Every structure is written in C-alpha cells, then in structure tokens.
Amino acid sequence: MPQTVKVRGDNLPADLLLWRIHGVRGQELLEEMLELNPGLAAKGVLLVPGDSVIVPDLPLEEPFATREVVTLFG
Secondary structure, eight states, X not given: OOEEEEOOSTTEEHHHHHHHHHOGGGGGGHHHHHHHSTTHHHHOSEEXXXXXXXXXXXXXXXXXXXXXXXXXXX
C-alpha cells in the first residue's frame, strides 16, 4: 500500500527520496510516483519542505530464472 511522506529536506529530488525510502530499486518507481501525484512534475525537479507526496511500494521480486549457459571454449 502506498505511503504518504512529508518532505523535510531542502531541494530534495524525487528520485533521491525514493532511493532513501526503498534503496537502489526505489529509483525504478519514479514514473509510478509521478502518476500517483498529479501535478508533481509541473512543480519542477525538486521537492520543497512541506510537500506531501505519495510513495509507491516496491513490487515483489521475481524468483531467479535459470538460463542455459553457453560455453565458447568447451
């Protein structure tokens, strides 16, 4: 379930906010965050203190898929 976060830092980029909440995989959620927050992209690149934004959850990780290994020298 997406959570609402109130921005406290000065001039915080949206992708940095996602990284701080979800780690490296959080940066993949930028487009989804912009869809959840209409008008956020029109405000500019940086979030200002006092802004409230809805942050999406990380999707579940898919289990590792096995792949056939190709050897060139065997």
